[in-house]
Amino acid sequence: MHVVFNLAASLDAALQQAAVACGLPEASAFAPEVRTADPRHGDYQANGVLGFAKARKLNPRTVATQLVAVLSPAVCESFDFTVAGPGFINFTLRPAALRAWLDAHSSRDALARGGSAAAPVAGQTWVVDYSSPNTAKQMHVGHLRSAVIGEALARLLAFSGARVIRDNHIGDWGTQFGKIIWAYRRHLEEAAFARDPLEEFERLYKVGHAAAEADPAVLKEAQQELVKLQAGDPDNLAIWKKIGDSSLSAFQQIYDQLGIRFDHTLGESFYNDKVAQIYRELTDAGLATESQGALVVFHPEHPRFATQPFIIRKSDGAANYASTDLATVLYRVGHFHATGVLYVVDSRQRDHFDQLFLTVPKWFAHTGRTAPELKLVEFGTVTDAAGKPLKTKSGDNIKLKELLAEAEARAFALVGERSAELPEAERHAIAAVVGVGSVQYADLAQNRSSDYIFAWDKMISLDGNTAAYLLYAVARIHSIFRKLGLTPGGNATEAGASGLETPAELALARQLVKFPDALQAATTQLRPHFLCLYLYELAGTFSAFYNADKVAVDDAPVRARRLLLCARTLLILETGLDLLGLKTLQRM
C-alpha cells in the first residue's frame, strides 16, 4: 500500500479529481477543504461540498454522494468514508493504512522529505529577522519572545525546505553612544569592567544620561562625542567597537542557552553607508517629500498614513530605523536574494512595519525591482499576573540571564525531589534542559498575538501543556528501550510486528499520522503553538496507551508492534521539540 506524507492533502486532491470524474458543473472551482476531524467523526472531514453545492443551488448530500461514488481505488483502499450531516464527507483511516504510514515515516529524514515535498516555501530563501537587541544593554525579558519565536520559525521553515537566513539586526548605532562614551572617558571603573563589561557599559549609560539631564553642558559634550564617533574618530570608534564586542559575547551566552546561532549579525551600523541611496531613490520616485525639515513618506490611499508620516530621515539629517530598515530590505534582496523576510517583533511596532510594507512595493516598482514578501510576525507583551509589563520589584527590566538562571534553579529543585538518585552533575544537566525548555515552551505554546502572562508555577509545572510533560514522555519512551536493551526504530526491534488492534494502539497511530497537519499549520501560519498543541496531545495519547497496553509483553508480534508505536512517538516528539528549539533528554 502506498501512502503519502500529508494524508489530508492527498484526500483533497482525490476529491478534486472525483469532482471532475463525476462531471460536477464548474468542477475546477470545487475546493474540498479537507481537515483533521473531531475523532467522533473520523480522522479527516471534507467541508467544501456544503458551500460549493449551496452556491449552485444543488443538494449538498447528493453532491457528496456522487463524489464518494467515484473516489479512486487508492482512497477506497486506505479509508472508510461516509456522507454525514448536511453534506460533510468523513474519512476514517483503516488500520493497514495507518501502519503503512508509520512504516514509510520511520526517520527524521523521511519526515523532512515529506514536509518539504509540497511546501510552498521549499526552495525559497527566507530571511528571519529576530532577537535584534540593542548593544550596550543586557538582554531582558522583553527580548525573550522574539528570540524564542524567531528561532522556532526559522527551524520550521528550514524543515519545509526553505533556505533560511538568520539575521540578528542589532541596534548598534543609536544616539545613546554619545552619552556612554562621555561617561566612559570620565567614570570608567576598571575592576567592574573586567568583571562584566556589559554591566559596566550599562552603568555608564545611566551615569551619562543622568549627567546630561542635569547639566546642558554635559549634554552638549555627549552630542559632540556622538558627532566625533559618526565622523570616524578613531578613539571613539575603538570604544564603540569595545561596546559592540562585549555586548555580542554576552548575547551569545544567552543564545547558547536557547540553542540559537545566527548566520549574520548585521546591525544598524552596517547600513550606515547605504541609506543615502534610499533617500535618493525614494525622492526620485516621488515617494519621499520634505516635511518640517524631515524626509517623509505619506500614503494617500491609507486612512491614517495619509497624514501620519513615515520619517525616513530626521530633520537633523541623521538616519533613523526607517532609513536602515529600508536599506536592509534592499540588501537582503540584493545580497541574499530573499524571497521574503519575517520580522519577529513586538506588536507595538505595528505602525512602523505597516508603513515599511506600504513603502517597499511602491519603491521597488518605481525602480524596476521585484519586491520581496514582507511578513510581520508580531507578538504581545510579557506581563505579570496583573497584566502589567513584567518588571523587577524595583521597576527595572528583568535580565534574561537572571530569568534563565532562575528557571534552571527551579528545575534543579524539582529534579532533586523526583530523581534524587541521579548523580548531581546529571541533575544539573537535566535542570538546564528542563528549565530553559520550560521558558521556551511556555512562550511558544500560546498564540503569539496575545499578551503573555509570565508565571513560574505554570511554566515549570509537571503537568498540563508544559515542556516538562513532553520531556517526561520522551524520557519514559527512552526508558522502555533502555530496559529492553533495544534501539528505537531498529529493524530487528520491529520485525514481525502484528497489525494494530487495541483502541489505545489505534488512537496513538491516528494521532501520529496527523503530524503533517500540525506542521503545516504551524509553518504556513507562522504560529508555533499549533505544533505545541499537537505534541502535547500526542504525549497525552501516548500516556493513555502506555497505561492501557503494556509494551514489554512476552508475545513477540504484539511487543514488536507496540515498540514500533513507541519508536514513532519518540521520533515525532523529538523532531517536533527540536523544531521548536527545545533539547530533549533520555532520563530526567
Add this chain to the structure above:
RNA sequence: GCACCCGUAGCUCAAUUGGAUAGAGCGUCUGGCUACGAACCAGAAGGCUAGGGGUUCAAGUCCCUUCGGGUGCACCA
C-alpha cells in the same frame, strides 16, 4: 481625537481562519501503582463565547453598535 488589537469555564489558555454537541490544563470531587518511570492514567462537575442587533444552510470566528481592557499616532528603536 483618530486608528489598530483584545474580551471564551473560578484561573491560564485552545478552537485548523465560516463547519457538526465550544475543547484542554490548573483548582475542586471520585477512582487506579506486588506491569515497562504515578513528573502518569480513567472519570465527574464547571459555558447565554462581555451585552445587543444583523449577514446564511451554518457565527466564538464576518458586519454594525454599546460597554470594558490594551497599544500606537513627527523625528528612541
